[in-house]
Amino acid sequence: HRPAALTPTVDVSSLIDTTNGVVDRAIFTNREIYEQELRRVFAPSWLFLGHVSQLTKKGDFFTTYMGEDPVIVSMDQDKKIQAFLNSCRHRGARVCRADAGNTKAFSCTYHGWAFDLQGKLQNVPNEAGYNEKFDREAWGLVPVAQLDTYRGLIFATWNPKAPPLPEALGDMAWYMDAMLNRDPEGTEVVGGVMKWVLKGNWKLAAEQFATDWYHVNMSHASALMVLSPTGKGPVSGIANTPGRQYVDPQGHGAGFPTHPKSRFDAQAVHEHYDYDALRDRLGAARVEGPMTTGHATVFPNFSYLPVNGSIRIWHPKGPDEMEVWAWTLLDKSMPPEVKEAQRLYNLRTFGPSGIFESDDGENWSEVQAISHGFITNNTPLNYQMGLGSERHDGVYPGTTSELYSDAAGRSFYARWADLMNTPAWHEETE
Numbered sequence: 001h002r003p004a005a006l007t008p009t010v011d012v013s014s015l016i017d018t019t020n021g022v023v024d025r026a027i028f029t030n031r032e033i034y035e036q037e038l039r040r041v042f043a044p045s046w047l048f049l050g051h052v053s054q055l056t057k058k059g060d061f062f063t064t065y066m067g068e069d070p071v072i073v074s075m076d077q078d079k080k081i082q083a084f085l086n087s088c089r090h091r092g093a094r095v096c097r098a099d100a101g102n103t104k105a106f107s108c109t110y111h112g113w114a115f116d117l118q119g120k121l122q123n124v125p126n127e128a129g130y131n132e133k134f135d136r137e138a139w140g141l142v143p144v145a146q147l148d149t150y151r152g153l154i155f156a157t158w159n160p161k162a163p164p165l166p167e168a169l170g171d172m173a174w175y176m177d178a179m180l181n182r183d184p185e186g187t188e189v190v191g192g193v194m195k196w197v198l199k200g201n202w203k204l205a206a207e208q209f210a211t212d213w214y215h216v217n218m219s220h221a222s223a224l225m226v227l228s229p230t231g232k233g234p235v236s237g238i239a240n241t242p243g244r245q246y247v248d249p250q251g252h253g254a255g256f257p258t259h260p261k262s263r264f265d266a267q268a269v270h271e272h273y274d275y276d277a278l279r280d281r282l283g284a285a286r287v288e289g290p291m292t293t294g295h296a297t298v299f300p301n302f303s304y305l306p307v308n309g310s311i312r313i314w315h316p317k318g319p320d321e322m323e324v325w326a327w328t329l330l331d332k333s334m335p336p337e338v339k340e341a342q343r344l345y346n347l348r349t350f351g352p353s354g355i356f357e358s359d360d361g362e363n364w365s366e367v368q369a370i371s372h373g374f375i376t377n378n379t380p381l382n383y384q385m386g387l388g389s390e391r392h393d394g395v396y397p398g399t400t401s402e403l404y405s406d407a408a409g410r411s412f413y414a415r416w417a418d419l420m421n422t423p424a425w426h427e428e429t430e
């Protein structure tokens with residue numbers, strides 16, 4: 001990567017036409033655009049790191065990525081969550097190569113610089129070899145600018161000027177609560193982090209989870225037959241269902257059926273819930289809407305499925321590849337057998353080889369595989385469904401559209417284009 005100052009900027013205005021619902025395919029294939037995303041979309045935005053239940057004791061840590069930047073997330077001596085760049089300030093090696101664990105310090109395996117749980121440089125072998133110009137304090141691991149949690153989800157940003165997390169989530173938090181606030185005790189993740197690599201640009205997945213209920217009937221027809229009680233046809237509650245799509249001005253999005261029959265949880269989970277109590281807690285509109293079989297993306301690359309208990313991040317790995325990291329999220333107070341039923345249900349449906357997950361991954365890889373063809377790449381894509389349908393419906397917060405709509409996709413790309421065309425904090429000259 002070139003330093004930002006040396007990098008020409010692509011004006012993406014002509015590539016995204018949200019008024020007419022047309023998107024240029026270069027945004028999925030072009031290397032310059034991809035590198036601009038890293039510095040103008042990923043670096044300035046709040047990004048999902050993991051769940052608080054992954055860190056319970058002092059010294060617990062896990063590693064992840066923010067964009068392509070490797071980070072360590074740790075619990076320090078004061079049980080505070082810290083996050084910093086996983087790259088040694090000496091010659092740049094990763095100071096932690098483990099996925100997760102417990103430690104007192106992170107020692108770089110190249111020359112042995114050691115950093116504490118807050119990323120401060122603690123020990124330098126042969127420090128006598130440096131003179132008074134060497135300031136140990138100045139060579140700690142680069143910390144994130146802001147870190148915050150929302151109901152157990154850890155988010156961070158490199159951007160000191162980013163609005164606080166609650167503001168960045170806006171009305172989306174109301175929809176997220178359909179998954180995160182069902183249980184007064186909160187949520188936890190179980191079963192580790194599932195990780196797999198997919199050919200396909202990260203936006204194909206992120207936009208689908210924001211906006212695309214439309215593919216369900218066709219792409220998932222065989223899976224729906226498996227789930228169907230008769231085994232003979234798609235579950236009608238999923239295939240042809242009323243519902244709404246939430247369209248967030250900051251690029252978030254969610255789609256959900258509003259018919260009670262559209263709730264397809266694991267049987268044990270369904271029986272576990274007291275729906276009257278949930279209606280008191282979350283309101284009927286939320287229980288019969290966002291808590292049903294829906295999908296959602298928190299801009300840019302965190303997505304979730306409330307019924308399946310699947311939360312995931314689409315890590316960008318170049319324009320043509322993404323790495324999916326997925327967790328199973330559960331209500332903390334569920335009895336063990338219900339938790340196990342939910343975990344297995346998530347694996348069967350949206351684990352790496354889940355009956356729905358494999359349909360989705362196949363679509364994205366198939367789209368990506370042909371997109372570098374010259375004529376193909378110059379043939380734009382249609383995002384016109386539901387054009388003009390966006391409105392406040394009087395029931396759900398913010399703006400919604402029809403369930404079968406591209407409205408949240410258009411707003412995802414409007415937000416993306418806005419960030420791509422705006423200098424980020426690190427480009428501003430004082």
Ligand code: FES
Nearest residue numbers: 088090091108111
């Ligand atoms: Fe880490 Fe030298 S690169 S100690």
Ligand code: FE
Nearest residue numbers: 216220356360
């Ligand atoms: Fe799908």
